[in-house]
Amino acid sequence: DVKVTQSSRYLVKRTGEKVFLECVQDMDHENMFWYRQDPGLGLRLIYFSYDVKMKEKGDIPEGYSVSREKKERFSLILESASTNQTSMYLCASSSHPWTGKGPYNEQFFGPGTRLTVL
Amino acid sequence: DQQVKQNSPSLSVQEGRISILNCDYTNSMFDYFLWYKKYPAEGPTFLISISSIKDKNEDGRFTVFLNKSAKHLSLHIVPSQPGDSAVYFCAASRRTGNQFYFGTGTSLTVIP
Numbered sequence: 001d002v003k004v005t006q007s008s009r010y011l012v013k014r015t016g017e018k019v020f021l022e023c024v025q026d027m028d029h030e031n032m033f034w035y036r037q038d039p040g041l042g043l044r045l046i047y048f049s050y051d052v053k054m055k056e057k058g059d060i061p062e063g064y065s066v067s068r069e070k071k072e073r074f075s076l077i078l079e080s081a082s083t084n085q086t087s088m089y090l091c092a093s094s095s096h097p098w099t100g101k102g103p104y105n106e107q108f109f110g111p112g113t114r115l116t117v118l
Numbered sequence: 119d120q121q122v123k124q125n126s127p128s129l130s131v132q133e134g135r136i137s138i139l140n141c142d143y144t145n146s147m148f149d150y151f152l153w154y155k156k157y158p159a160e161g162p163t164f165l166i167s168i169s170s171i172k173d174k175n176e177d178g179r180f181t182v183f184l185n186k187s188a189k190h191l192s193l194h195i196v197p198s199q200p201g202d203s204a205v206y207f208c209a210a211s212r213r214t215g216n217q218f219y220f221g222t223g224t225s226l227t228v229i230p
Contacts, residue, residue: 004161031216040127042222043162043207050216058217090161096216106152107209107218109161 003027004110006091012116019078021113023091030096032074033107034058034066036087043090049074050096081117089113121145122210124221132229137195139224141208144189148210148219153182153193156205156223165206166193169213198228 007022025032033048035058045058047066055066063085067075074093078085092107123142131137139153149170154162168175168182168191175182181194195202205223 009159033218035220040222042124043220045217045220048217056217092161094216106164106167109154109163111161112159114159 004091004093004108006089006110006113008113009111010114010116012118013078013081014118015082017078017081017117019081019115019117021076021078021089021091021115023074023076023093023110024072025074025091025093025108026072027093027095027108028071029093029108030071031094031107032068033092033094034064034074034076035090035092036060037090037112038087046076081115083117085115086117087115089115120222121148122208122219122221124206124208124224126224127222128225128227130227130229131198133200134197137193137198137202137226137228139193139195139206139208139226141191141193141221142189143191143210143219145210145219146189147212150211150213151182151184151191152209152211152218153180154207154209154220155202156207162207195226198226200228200230202226203228 004025034046035043049068065077091110094107152167153165156162184191208221209218211218
């Protein structure tokens with residue numbers, strides 16, 4: 001059974017703290033993604049990675065950074081948390097279209113981390 | 119700029135009736151479309167997809183229709199069941215690409 005796991009389901013942090021959100025997938029996927037979900041705004045892409053040590057900015061990268069040192073793990077870092085970063089954070093993974101592993105072009109999501117910044 | 123749009127934030131349907139969820143996109147390069155279902159406090163799960171070479175794909179109670187000329191797709195659920203109550207996201211991508219573009223979601227409520 002394919003799996004994407006996220007380190008915490010719920011997290012409460014204070015303004016200015018450094019926050020790490022961890023995501024691990026066991027499907028040997030090349031691609032990994034971080035989204036945030038907010039009411040009325042849907043899923044917005046923060047960063048994605050298509051290979052170890054590679055990263056690409058998504059639509060809303062400001063205030064975030066990422067790290068991918070191993071293929072199975074993709075970390076989202078909030079350098080100095082702010083109240084407007086209170087949100088549901090979702091990690092996803094997918095295989096690259098050219099690997100032939102399939103089902104490509106389908107993203108598998110983790111359960112999400114509900115982050116509250118006070 | 120939102121490349122995938124779901125203009126109805128919510129929809130209520132009686133159990134047993136048809137639910138129709140709509141999605142529009144602006145980028146003509148998109149050639150693969152997916153629908154995801156999301157329950158509260160869970161991650162989205164894949165529901166059904168369609169490639170641009172087709173105009174319809176069916177899986178049980180779920181059918182997705184694609185109108186390329188109108189850049190419009192729709193998800194039909196027949197018959198609707200209370201367990202279908204969830205937020206539905208449509209997503210689009212290029213088949214050779216890595217990135218997905220999601221709509222803002224439609225919250226479906228199926229009334230028993």
